[in-house]
Amino acid sequence: MIRPDQPxxxxxxxxxxxxxxxxxxxxxxxxxxNGDACQxxxxxxxxxxxxxxxxxPRADGGIVFNYEQCFECGTCYMVCNTEGAITWTYPDGGHGxxxxxx
Amino acid sequence: xxTNDFDVIVVGAGPAGSAAAITAARAxxxxxxxxxxxxxxxxxxxxxxxxxxxxxxxxxxWYDEMPVQRWITRRSTMLLAGDRSFSVDFRSGAWxxxxxxxxxxxxxxxxxxxxxxxVAAGATLVCDTVVTGLLRDGTRxxxxxxxxxxxxxxxxxxxxxxxxxxxxAKEAGVAGDTAAGHYTLGVKETLAxxxxxxxxxxxxxxTDGVDIEVVGSTGAVPGGGFIYTNLDTVxxxxxxxxxxxxxxxxxxxxxxxxFKEHGAxxxxxxxxxxxxxxxxxxPEGGRDVMGSFGCDxxxxxxxxxxxxxxxxxxxxxxxxxxxSGAVAGRxxxxxxxxxxxDVAVGQYRTELESNFVLADHNKxxxxxxxxxxxRMQQRYPQIMCDIAEGMFTVENPKPKPGLSKIARSxxxxxxxxxxxxxxxxxxxxxxxx
Numbered sequence: 001m002i003r004p005d006q007p008x009x010x011x012x013x014x015x016x017x018x019x020x021x022x023x024x025x026x027x028x029x030x031x032x033x034n035g036d037a038c039q040x041x042x043x044x045x046x047x048x049x050x051x052x053x054x055x056x057p058r059a060d061g062g063i064v065f066n067y068e069q070c071f072e073c074g075t076c077y078m079v080c081n082t083e084g085a086i087t088w089t090y091p092d093g094g095h096g097x098x099x100x101x102x
Numbered sequence: 103x104x105t106n107d108f109d110v111i112v113v114g115a116g117p118a119g120s121a122a123a124i125t126a127a128r129a130x131x132x133x134x135x136x137x138x139x140x141x142x143x144x145x146x147x148x149x150x151x152x153x154x155x156x157x158x159x160x161x162x163x164w165y166d167e168m169p170v171q172r173w174i175t176r177r178s179t180m181l182l183a184g185d186r187s188f189s190v191d192f193r194s195g196a197w198x199x200x201x202x203x204x205x206x207x208x209x210x211x212x213x214x215x216x217x218x219x220x221v222a223a224g225a226t227l228v229c230d231t232v233v234t235g236l237l238r239d240g241t242r243x244x245x246x247x248x249x250x251x252x253x254x255x256x257x258x259x260x261x262x263x264x265x266x267x268x269x270x271a272k273e274a275g276v277a278g279d280t281a282a283g284h285y286t287l288g289v290k291e292t293l294a295x296x297x298x299x300x301x302x303x304x305x306x307x308x309t310d311g312v313d314i315e316v317v318g319s320t321g322a323v324p325g326g327g328f329i330y331t332n333l334d335t336v337x338x339x340x341x342x343x344x345x346x347x348x349x350x351x352x353x354x355x356x357x358x359x360x361f362k363e364h365g366a367x368x369x370x371x372x373x374x375x376x377x378x379x380x381x382x383x384x385p386e387g388g389r390d391v392m393g394s395f396g397c398d399x400x401x402x403x404x405x406x407x408x409x410x411x412x413x414x415x416x417x418x419x420x421x422x423x424x425x426s427g428a429v430a431g432r433x434x435x436x437x438x439x440x441x442x443x444d445v446a447v448g449q450y451r452t453e454l455e456s457n458f459v460l461a462d463h464n465k466x467x468x469x470x471x472x473x474x475x476x477r478m479q480q481r482y483p484q485i486m487c488d489i490a491e492g493m494f495t496v497e498n499p500k501p502k503p504g505l506s507k508i509a510r511s512x513x514x515x516x517x518x519x520x521x522x523x524x525x526x527x528x529x530x531x532x533x534x535x
Contacts, residue, residue: 011359017379024140045348051289051381053353071381072145074267078282078383079348093249094140094230101208101292101335102147102380 118404143213172311284387290339
């Protein structure tokens with residue numbers, strides 16, 4: 001399994017990569033993950049596919065999600081097979097990712 | 103009776119939304135353009151190249167005003183197989199002169215500029231505001247809810263340009279087939295490289311630029327790679343089809359790293375420091391998965407309507423966003439004025455069918471299936487490289503083998519039958535011909 005603490009990327013550490021992106025972090029978590037719903041999930045597609053690597057597998061089989069550095073792309077809910085596991089909204093107005101040279 | 107705040111509410115100040123706001127405002131409608139980011143383009147990312155001719159009538163002289171990084175005068179299509187690459191490279195001086203062809207832009211600059219045109223036309227731009235849902239009267243859309251205090255806004259017509267995830271089209275029940283297989287994830291690095299380095303590495307001068315599209319660069323995940331030159335940065339990225347990305351157990355940035363390490367790519371990007379990392383979904387399902395473009399009181403344009411042409415040699419989205427948005431704004435203004443909100447979607451679709459927006463998508467409806475198919479993704483890049491290698495490797499004292507022998511053994515090696523090639527050739531001819 002791919003662990004977020006062991007980035008595969010050779011030329012720049014994942015945290016340095018994410019540090020190039022501006023996030024105006026809001027108070028409210030715009031995406032929530034129901035860790036219990038994830039218990040039976042064997043694919044954990046969100047862990048592989050999230051470009052910001054925000055889904056962290058828990059030792060007990062669940063998933064922990066950090067909303068702060070989210071691209072708001074939608075990949076996680078698209079690839080998720082578990083009904084009710086991911087509740088997805090946009091961050092409140094003016095918050096979240098702010099691209100400059102994308 | 104409830105009063106209307108505006109004639110047309112446009113949701114999303116990307117290219118589709120700003121184009122809609124421009125045409126609606128010019129038609130005399132009172133228009134509000136709502137953007138959830140702090141400025142237009144803040145949430146947007148693309149490869150990317152804008153093909154600007156769609157703006158010839160919308161914004162005459164656009165090419166003198168648009169915030170351009172570089173004008174594309176060189177286009178390469180590259181097939182990668184192992185450590186080999188096969189390229190077709192085209193250059194045109196005419197593309198470096200008005201009216202130009204394509205240009206690289208940063209979306210923060212471009213989208214803000216286009217929204218400025220909407221404001222100049224009389225639209226009211228409101229940023230920092232999320233549209234959280236629709237106001238309905240039965241099945242008819244009569245306005246939107248926002249995350250502002252007292253944030254409900256009413257209008258006879260809403261134009262949903264809320265992007266690839268379009269919660270508005272989904273809420274109205276007019277989104278098409280939104281299965282994960284119809285979407286790709288694009289991840290991109292913007293890399294700093296000074297102008298002199300770009301000129302020598304990419305063989306261009308001044309503000310001329312290069313567009314390189316790559317097939318065979320994403321391993322087991324169907325997709326592609328791209329490299330675009332900006333003024334003093336280079337954009338490099340990959341697009342990855344979601345279901346295979348999810349099951350491949352390969353992280354997106356790892357696939358991008360491997361692409362950057364390829365012998366044909368590394369010399370172009372090595373040593374360049376990352377300025378910004380970005381990611382976005384792309385609707386790649388094409389004509390067959392599109393929804394119904396709206397309903398009573400609402401029209402859908404741009405990525406929200408899956409109007410994005412991902413046909414291998416053509417990768418275009420912003421022009422389809424502007425083309426659809428411009429029509430949607432015009433139709434919405436007319437429907438609002440005549441208070442005939444139910445006929446708008448039919449008129450809108452008819453106009454899209456009669457111009458390039460749906461004509462191109464109808465013509466290329468088979469392209470997504472062809473381009474993301476296994477033979478095109480995995481085997482043909484190998485076969486083309488085998489043929490080139492067989493042709494150009496000199497193995498004296500052995501005499502040169504004939505082309506047909508080289509081709510036949512390449513096909514055999516990669517388990518492709520002549521009949522498959524004939525069928526794919528026929529499909530390509532029917533799709534692109």
